[in-house]
Amino acid sequence: MRSGETMTAQKVVIATNAYTSAILPEYASSIVPCKGLACHIIGPKGKPLPKLLAASCAIMEQDSVSNKTGYNYMVQLEDNSIVLGGAHHKYDVNDLGSWYNNVNDTQLIEPARRYFEADYMQRTFVGWEDSGACVDRVWTGIMGYSTDSLPHVGEVPGRDGVFIIAGFHGHGMPVIFLAAEGIAAMTQGLAYEKTGLPSLFKTSRDRLESERNDILADRGIRSTRD
Known part of the structure; x- marks a missing residue:
């Protein structure tokens, strides 16, 4: 054809x-197109990240400024690197157009990007303070929310x-x-x-x-x- x-x-x-x-x-x-953001977290060269979980998980968090409760979702891969997404509570109310009814996946959701890049693993998990974990890649995806x-x-x-x-x-x-x-x-x-x-x-x-x-x-x- x-x-x-x-x-x-x-x-x-x-x-x-x-x-x-x-x-x-x-x-x-x-069915509304809703943009989400995820990232890939790695350790320093030659220093694998600590083993964290054997399965995926969701992490609840309350924003210290807005008091909004949100969650992040993550999974640790075989090489101990981590795929992490979420952070809706950092942007969903303040900038509806950045994610709701939005099919433009060429632009990142900046509040979520900054949130994950600011040493997320170090400030969230005990024992990760000196891990050197850092964001390697960030991307968006468009989900079909009903x-x-x-x-x-x-x-x-x-x-x-x-x-x-x-x-x-x-x-x-x-x-x-x-x-x-x-x-x-x-x-x-x-x-x-x-x-x-x-x-x-x-x-x-x-x-x-x-x-x-x-x-x-x-x-x-x-x-x-x-």
């Missing part, structure tokens, strides 16, 4: 997560033969595989209710028309879309 050509299909699966509304505009208020905290899975209301699997709220890996199996079965004619997927995941007109907005409510901004 060459660029500019048109392909037709009896059934289509939309699996575009944060970018869903570009194809299905009716999801613009239900306004009711649940993914949208199933046939799109009012669009026969169009299916959606999107809006995983930054936690896609635990549920995407089962949801994808369900979508595949639905394209073969199986009803949603027979797939074994949770009923709460089923996309619906009611969910699309709901005014609920957990994304902003969880950050103390507002609980409705507008």
